[in-house]
């Protein structure tokens with residue numbers, strides 16, 4: 001058996017595969033077009049060969065539009081060579097699709113570290129959006145104007161985003177823990193007309209005063225065309241806090257009073273009308289401002305939430321996210337399915353992890369969106385969720401943000417039980433959706449993402465552009481056909497050069513995502529092996545860091561975290577692999593543990609995968625969106641000087657790695673110990 005799939009075994013089977021929403025779509029396609037597509041994989045093949053699939057999907061998802069797409073005009077050439085314009089005739093509004101329910105069912109439930117729970121019905125949500133939209137309109141917001149937020153994952157953020165979308169403005173948000181420079185690096189580029197900002201938040205039990213940061217940001221943006229700053233009440237006390245000495249600032253309640261009682265109007269806009277600006281998480285240089293279209297986000301995220309998670313109006317979806325991550329925009333579209341969403345603001349570890357898990361149970365969460373890191377925390381702390389609560393409602397756990405390793409697949413399934421459909425998904429901010437994801441009609445195999453997302457022509461390329469999927473070799477994740485949530489452009493990238501360089505420069509005309517992946521020919525399941533710029537290549541053996549992390553999973557009681565990177569300095573003939581281990585409190589990296597780890601890697605992978613050096617470290621760099629940063633450490637230890645961007649959550653941690661450039665000094669050895 002191929003070593004990559006040696007641990008592949010059947011983990012879960014759907015109880016009633018024919019109930020999956022993707023099966024309804026398959027039957028619809030067969031009926032409409034007289035086809036005999038037999039299963040998900042047949043449907044996928046059709047979806048990437050015939051653009052009519054996107055019209056079928058439109059129908060299946062019941063997209064609300066005032067002018068439906070024309071069957072004979074699905075996509076036309078756009079201003080950028082690589083980005084066609086989809087459904088040029090259609091007219092719709094994203095917010096109208098999300099606010100289709102106006103009843104007393106619960107749309108959103110908000111909570112946080114204080115344990116207070118507030119429910120908002122669809123009726124209330126519609127009214128709040130109406131109030132906000134009228135105020136924005138009367139204060140001059142027009143189609144295409146940008147509105148920025150420094151906001152928590154709260155009802156206000158949802159209301160602002162939907163009000164802006166109803167008018168055809170473009171919303172862009174950052175989490176409140178983003179530093180001043182990080183915020184300005186983003187918002188100076190997009191020049192918002194309005195900014196909404198929190199004034200005081202609570203995180204990990206500490207009250208954080210945001211006024212100094214907000215003052216600096218607002219004053220700076222006033223020179224860039226900002227018309228008004230609107231301050232939200234304190235997340236801790238609910239009190240309105242003033243920003244002293246800064247002109248053109250107002251409170252949320254005063255701003256809302258400038259509205260009137262006109263009806264909520266949904267501008268009818270083209271499919272490709274910009275909706276959100278998201279930011280690439282580059283660790284150096286200025287972030288790229290990725291403009292996503294209303295139609296693209298609506299169609300793709302609704303597709304993922306309905307088809308991969310099987311969400312219905314009976315579900316409750318809890319995605320742990322800040323407003324700075326694409327998963328916030330993703331989660332928002334659940335409202336278009338009538339699915340209740342949970343908005344959680346705060347740390348899952350405060351007051352403690354058990355309280356947070358009980359909250360998930362008590363709220364009847366049926367779809368839990370989480371990350372491998374969070375699951376590893378439950379495991380590492382020895383918590384047994386089913387001993388805390390029954391989790392009766394929970395049926396899907398969807399993990400993203402990093403690779404879910406084979407041992408974590410097994411642990412999660414065993415821990416939460418057989419009824420759980422474990423979805424591992426991978427896509428990104430660049431497309432605001434998934435490339436590969438869950439399929440409720442298919443079985444789950446250990447360590448494998450179940451399938452390619454419908455409509456996404458994902459292939460595996462070698463460095464010169466040959467498809468190597470069928471020979472079961474790892475390579476670059478590429479997407480060889482356009483899809484509706486290709487970014488519209490990067491904001492401010494007048495000639496499209498930055499956009500082209502980011503995705504299309506390696507394989508002309510073909511999107512390269514920057515992930516390293518392999519497909520199991522037997523199951524068609526996918527393994528993401530890490531970022532392709534972090535691929536390890538000692539003595540010509542190419543492998544992903546996730547393979548090493550997977551082996552380390554068995555040491556989770558001792559290891560808090562790890563980072564595996566390649567080092568190749570100008571004077572080195574070959575690359576070597578360095579593994580950094582962050583120990584749990586009270587544990588140390590003893591010589592015995594180090595040899596056990598080397599032995600485990602050798603046994604599970606091969607002698608050539610064993611790191612040349614293993615070091616203990618006290619901190620591992622992460623992006624503000626919780627992604628481990630390998631590339632910056634790789635660059636540092638290989639000799640580059642790095643100016644960290646505002647995307648690095650803990651930039652001081654990078655300092656820990658400079659000394660490894662002079663590795664012989666650190667180890668006192670001239671050769672690695674193998």
Ligand SMILES: CC(=O)CC(=O)O
Pocket residue numbers: 326327400401402425426427428429433434
């Ligand atoms: C869907 C995703 O791919 C989310 C992420 O990792 O940013």
